[in-house]
Amino acid sequence: MTRCQVPAFLIHQIQEELDKEEEEMMVFLCRDLAPDLANADLKEILLALNEREKLTPVGLSELLYRVKRFDLLRRILNTEKATVEAYLTRSFRLIPDYRVLMVEINENLEKDEVGSLGFLLRDYAPRMKMAKDKSFLALIIDLEKLNLVAPNQLDLIENCFRSIHRIDLIRKIQTYKHKASVSSVHCQPVYVNAHQASLPNFNLIEPPYHSGIQNESTEKLQNGSSLTLAAAEPLHMSIEESGSVPHKMSDDSYRMQSQPLGICLIIDCIGNDTDVLEETFRGLGYDVHCHRYLNMSSMNQTLLEVARWQKHKNCDSFVCILVSRGNSQSIFCTDHTFSGFPLEQIKKYFTADSCPGLLGKPKLFFIQSYVVPENEQECTCLLEVDGNADNIRAKVTIPHAADIFWSHCKVDVSTLEQSPTSPSKYLRCLAELLRNPYKRKLCILAIHMELNKKVYDGNMTADPSQQYSLLLQHTLRKKLFFPLDCC
Incomplete structure (x- = not known):
C-alpha cells in the first residue's frame, strides 16, 4: 500500500x-x-x-x-x-x-x-x-x-x-x-x-513579528503531523564604525563601479532642494537629471521615459528623489486639484518587469512629502497611467520587487507656509551625510540610521506640527556602499 x-x-x-x-x-x-x-x-x-x-x-x-x-x-x-x-x-x-x-x-x-x-x-x-x-x-x-x-x-x-x-x-x-x-x-x-x-505580489519590506522562521522551523498540522520548512538565512547587517577600513567589493555587496554610477532623477515640485541634491549626487558619480515644478501628467511622462532608457543596463544603480506636497500615499506635484499620484506606482516603473536594465541592481528612492490635511484636499479621479494593470486603485499593495531602498519623509505642509524657501531638513541632512567621506564608509542602511538620528534630534526642539517623520522600507539583498573617491 x-x-x-x-x-x-x-x-x-x-x-x-x-x-x-x-x-x-x-x-x-x-x-x-x-x-x-x-x-x-x-x-x-x-x-x-x-x-x-x-x-x-x-x-x-x-x-x-x-x-x-x-x-x-x-x-x-x-x-x-x-x-x-x-x-x-x-x-x-x-x-x-x-x-x-x-x-x-x-x-x-x-x-x-x-x-x-x-x-x-x-x-x-x-x-x-x-x-x-x-x-x-x-x-x-x-x-x-x-x-x-x-x-x-x-x-x-x-x-x-x-x-x-x-x-x-x-x-x-x-x-x-x-x-x-x-x-x-x-x-x-x-x-x-x-x-x-x-511570484505573486507580497510585502518583503520587513519580516513579520512572530513569523516562526528559524534555521529549522517546524509547523504543526492539525492532525499532529509536522511541516518542516527550511527557513532563510538570518539577515546579517554589520554596521561599520565611521573610522573603519574602507570597504572592499565582495559577493555580499552590490557592484558600484560603473561610470556613471547610474541615473539620478530629481523631481522637485517645491523648488528648495534641487541645487544641493544635484551637486551631491553629481559628486557621487551619477548622471543627474533635474525637473522642477511638474504637474502629475508631466511627472508620469518623465517617469515612463526615464524607465525606458537603455542606458540603465550600463549602470550599477538608480536614484530617484521626489519633493512635493501630498498625503501619506500620494503626491500632488503642482496640481491644484488633489487627485494624487500613488507613490507605489512610481516604484513599479523601475522594477525588473518594467525596467529590465535595472534587474538585480539597487534602486534608491528618497521622498519628501509635505502633507496636506485631509480637510483641505479635493477628491477627484486618480490619474490613469500606462497599462491597464497599472491603473491606479484606491488601495495598492507593495509588489514583490528586489533591490529597492525606499526612504519616505513626511512633514506637515504648514512647514512650507512658515518658511517658503527653507530646504527640507531631511534632504539637507541626507546631502551632508553623503558628502562626508567618513560617513560614506558606511553602508546605505547605516547611513540611513545616522539620518534617522539627525532628523529626530531636530524634532526634539521643533514645534509638534513641524516635526518630521521618517520611514524606511527596503528589499535590498546585499550591502550597498557608495564609492569613497568622490565628492
Missing part, C-alpha cells in the same frame, strides 16, 4: 474552502504533475498526487500560497505566509514557474480583455472552441493542446498582449524568458525560477 503524505481530510477541507476560480487555478498549476489526469477535478488530482507521493505538506502549502489563500495556510496548515516565502526562495518548488507566471497573468486580466484575446486567437487557431465565459487559463490549455504555447514558446500570447496594449504583461513574459535563458546556461531544468515574473 502506498504511503500517503497528507491526510485525506486536509485535502477535503481545503477543497471545500476554495471557490470555482481558485480550484481552476490549482488544477492548472498541477497540470504538469499529473498529465494523465488532465480532465479530473481538483480533489481527484490532489488525492492522486498524494498516493503517488508527489504531494507533501510543503507542496500543499505552496499551492495555497500561489492562489493567495493565506487564511487557509494559517487556519488549516497552521503555517505563516512568511514561512512559505522563506522556503520558496531556498528550496525546490513543486510548481513550474511557467505555470505560476500564467496564473499571475490570469489574475491581472479583466474579463473583457480575455474576450479580446479569444477573438484575436481565432487568427491563429480557428478551430479552437470559444465559450463566451472562457477564462485565460482555459485559453492557455487549448493553445497548449495545439502546440501553440509552451514554457519556451510564448511569442503568440506576447503578440496578443501587444494588440490589447498590455505592455506590462509583455514585460513579465520577457523577464521570465530572460531568467530562463540565463538558467539554461547553467543546465537548469526547463522550468526555471522566474523570480520577479512568477
Whole structure:
C-alpha cells in the first residue's frame, strides 16, 4: 500500500474552502504533475498526487500560497505566509514557474480583455472552441493542446498582449524568458525560477513579528503531523564604525563601479532642494537629471521615459528623489486639484518587469512629502497611467520587487507656509551625510540610521506640527556602499 503524505481530510477541507476560480487555478498549476489526469477535478488530482507521493505538506502549502489563500495556510496548515516565502526562495518548488507566471497573468486580466484575446486567437487557431465565459487559463490549455504555447514558446500570447496594449504583461513574459535563458546556461531544468515574473505580489519590506522562521522551523498540522520548512538565512547587517577600513567589493555587496554610477532623477515640485541634491549626487558619480515644478501628467511622462532608457543596463544603480506636497500615499506635484499620484506606482516603473536594465541592481528612492490635511484636499479621479494593470486603485499593495531602498519623509505642509524657501531638513541632512567621506564608509542602511538620528534630534526642539517623520522600507539583498573617491 502506498504511503500517503497528507491526510485525506486536509485535502477535503481545503477543497471545500476554495471557490470555482481558485480550484481552476490549482488544477492548472498541477497540470504538469499529473498529465494523465488532465480532465479530473481538483480533489481527484490532489488525492492522486498524494498516493503517488508527489504531494507533501510543503507542496500543499505552496499551492495555497500561489492562489493567495493565506487564511487557509494559517487556519488549516497552521503555517505563516512568511514561512512559505522563506522556503520558496531556498528550496525546490513543486510548481513550474511557467505555470505560476500564467496564473499571475490570469489574475491581472479583466474579463473583457480575455474576450479580446479569444477573438484575436481565432487568427491563429480557428478551430479552437470559444465559450463566451472562457477564462485565460482555459485559453492557455487549448493553445497548449495545439502546440501553440509552451514554457519556451510564448511569442503568440506576447503578440496578443501587444494588440490589447498590455505592455506590462509583455514585460513579465520577457523577464521570465530572460531568467530562463540565463538558467539554461547553467543546465537548469526547463522550468526555471522566474523570480520577479512568477511570484505573486507580497510585502518583503520587513519580516513579520512572530513569523516562526528559524534555521529549522517546524509547523504543526492539525492532525499532529509536522511541516518542516527550511527557513532563510538570518539577515546579517554589520554596521561599520565611521573610522573603519574602507570597504572592499565582495559577493555580499552590490557592484558600484560603473561610470556613471547610474541615473539620478530629481523631481522637485517645491523648488528648495534641487541645487544641493544635484551637486551631491553629481559628486557621487551619477548622471543627474533635474525637473522642477511638474504637474502629475508631466511627472508620469518623465517617469515612463526615464524607465525606458537603455542606458540603465550600463549602470550599477538608480536614484530617484521626489519633493512635493501630498498625503501619506500620494503626491500632488503642482496640481491644484488633489487627485494624487500613488507613490507605489512610481516604484513599479523601475522594477525588473518594467525596467529590465535595472534587474538585480539597487534602486534608491528618497521622498519628501509635505502633507496636506485631509480637510483641505479635493477628491477627484486618480490619474490613469500606462497599462491597464497599472491603473491606479484606491488601495495598492507593495509588489514583490528586489533591490529597492525606499526612504519616505513626511512633514506637515504648514512647514512650507512658515518658511517658503527653507530646504527640507531631511534632504539637507541626507546631502551632508553623503558628502562626508567618513560617513560614506558606511553602508546605505547605516547611513540611513545616522539620518534617522539627525532628523529626530531636530524634532526634539521643533514645534509638534513641524516635526518630521521618517520611514524606511527596503528589499535590498546585499550591502550597498557608495564609492569613497568622490565628492
